[in-house]
Amino acid sequence: MAKLAITGGPKAVEESLEHPWPVFDEREKQALIEVLESGKWGRSGFDYYNHGDSQLWQFERAFADFHDGAYALAVSTGTTALEACLRVVGVEAGCEVIVPAMTYIASASCVLMCNGVPVFADVDPRNYTIDPAAVEAAITPRTRAVIAVDFCGMPCDTDALGEICRRHDVALISDCSHAHGGQWRDRGVGSHADMAAFSCMPAKVLAIGEAGVIMTDSEELYQEAFRYHHAGRERGYESPGHTWPATTLRLSEFEAAIGLVALTRLAEQVRTRDRNARYLADGMADIPGLSGLEIDERVTRWNPYRWCFRFHSDEFGGVHRDVSREALVAEGIRCGIGPTKPLYTFSMFASGRWGETGCPVRCPLYEGEMDYTKVHCPEAERIHETEALDLFHTFLLGPAEKMDRILDVFRKLRDNVDELRSL
Numbered sequence: 001m002a003k004l005a006i007t008g009g010p011k012a013v014e015e016s017l018e019h020p021w022p023v024f025d026e027r028e029k030q031a032l033i034e035v036l037e038s039g040k041w042g043r044s045g046f047d048y049y050n051h052g053d054s055q056l057w058q059f060e061r062a063f064a065d066f067h068d069g070a071y072a073l074a075v076s077t078g079t080t081a082l083e084a085c086l087r088v089v090g091v092e093a094g095c096e097v098i099v100p101a102m103t104y105i106a107s108a109s110c111v112l113m114c115n116g117v118p119v120f121a122d123v124d125p126r127n128y129t130i131d132p133a134a135v136e137a138a139i140t141p142r143t144r145a146v147i148a149v150d151f152c153g154m155p156c157d158t159d160a161l162g163e164i165c166r167r168h169d170v171a172l173i174s175d176c177s178h179a180h181g182g183q184w185r186d187r188g189v190g191s192h193a194d195m196a197a198f199s200c201m202p203a204k205v206l207a208i209g210e211a212g213v214i215m216t217d218s219e220e221l222y223q224e225a226f227r228y229h230h231a232g233r234e235r236g237y238e239s240p241g242h243t244w245p246a247t248t249l250r251l252s253e254f255e256a257a258i259g260l261v262a263l264t265r266l267a268e269q270v271r272t273r274d275r276n277a278r279y280l281a282d283g284m285a286d287i288p289g290l291s292g293l294e295i296d297e298r299v300t301r302w303n304p305y306r307w308c309f310r311f312h313s314d315e316f317g318g319v320h321r322d323v324s325r326e327a328l329v330a331e332g333i334r335c336g337i338g339p340t341k342p343l344y345t346f347s348m349f350a351s352g353r354w355g356e357t358g359c360p361v362r363c364p365l366y367e368g369e370m371d372y373t374k375v376h377c378p379e380a381e382r383i384h385e386t387e388a389l390d391l392f393h394t395f396l397l398g399p400a401e402k403m404d405r406i407l408d409v410f411r412k413l414r415d416n417v418d419e420l421r422s423l
């Protein structure tokens with residue numbers, strides 16, 4: 001008789017083990033109504049954004065404080081936050097920016113949007129974040145910045161990356177879109193880099209609607225970012241200036257109001273996710289063929305957006321990772337293949353075509369050579385094809401008893417590996 005749900009046996013989990021997401025209560029509703037009735041809906045055209053009582057100003061202050069940064073600037077999305085960071089540190093035609101092979105597309109497409117050339121570096125198989133040795137090997141005289149993505153919420157080794165960047169005089173940009181509230185050596189993610197970008201779109205661990213945040217300790221970089229997000233204007237309506245050809249990336253007071261309330265829940269959510277993420281990783285130790293990512297001891301707070309774990313087919317009866325994923329889904333555990341495929345394999349890179357000219361890669365201002373069809377990052381490819389699995393962060397907000405039930409489903413699969421192999 002079939003034991004696994006995928007072969008017609010009983011399902012291990014009938015009700016969802018996930019916490020509803022995004023969360024809100026009366027406080028968000030009240031905050032939105034207050035903004036509506038105030039008539040102060042956004043930054044443009046008014047000078048109240050310079051005052052402490054605007055939602056944006058308060059949200060930015062609270063966000064920076066939570067992450068141990070000096071300045072935060074709310075913008076329209078995580079993608080535009082990244083693009084603004086690159087503009088501000090001087091990425092333009094002819095520049096290269098090193099990015100991890102395994103991340104969301106925005107961490108690389110932002111480089112193209114600034115007319116720079118993304119150079120892909122492989123990831124560390126122990127924790128799926130960009131490998132500092134691969135970064136060092138990819139640096140050329142054209143490198144202007146490195147984008148370190150706290151992939152799936154795991155903080156990067158910003159000690160090693162910061163040292164490499166300082167030595168080569170290139171900017172370190174943290175993409176913390178998966179890691180809000182996490183800490184590296186007791187300081188907030190993003191605060192170890194020259195600039196940091198966060199996405200706050202609805203699925204993220206700090207969900208606001210559509211939004212992004214830029215963070216930096218440098219007043220100069222902050223002022224530049226402010227100008228870039230505000231049509232090239234300085235802070236203050238009195239000084240339109242238009243000193244820089246820029247764009248408009250302003251966020252409205254509505255999202256900022258939601259963000260302010262969401263931030264009041266973040267500390268508790270981070271504590272819960274951190275505890276559960278470590279509990280699951282420890283609990284896997286007795287399941288042959290599964291293992292959690294390695295957690296560096298300098299990761300002092302961990303808030304995974306996607307909780308990645310590793311599937312080792314050779315220790316799991318030779319079953320393919322994808323079959324196991326389908327079996328987990330059939331048992332009632334919504335499980336994904338965490339990392340995206342290596343970005344250079346997407347057609348936008350492989351075809352090498354951006355408009356008629358081929359800029360910025362085929363551009364007289366670019367003195368390097370880049371053919372993305374020849375790029376090969378073996379770890380990112382192997383991890384994507386055979387190893388990675390993940391659970392969405394909503395699984396990590398429950399009590400320990402739910403984590404035990406997740407582990408029981410993993411054990412059920414392992415105990416019935418012969419049935420799985422027959423598929």
Ligand SMILES: Cc1ncc(COP(=O)(O)O)c(C=O)c1O
Pocket residue numbers: 077078079080103104106107149175177178198199200201211212
């Ligand atoms: C790692 C990473 N960087 C950047 C972004 C871009 O954020 P947004 O969708 O808010 O533009 C995302 C969004 O999913 C992301 O996962």
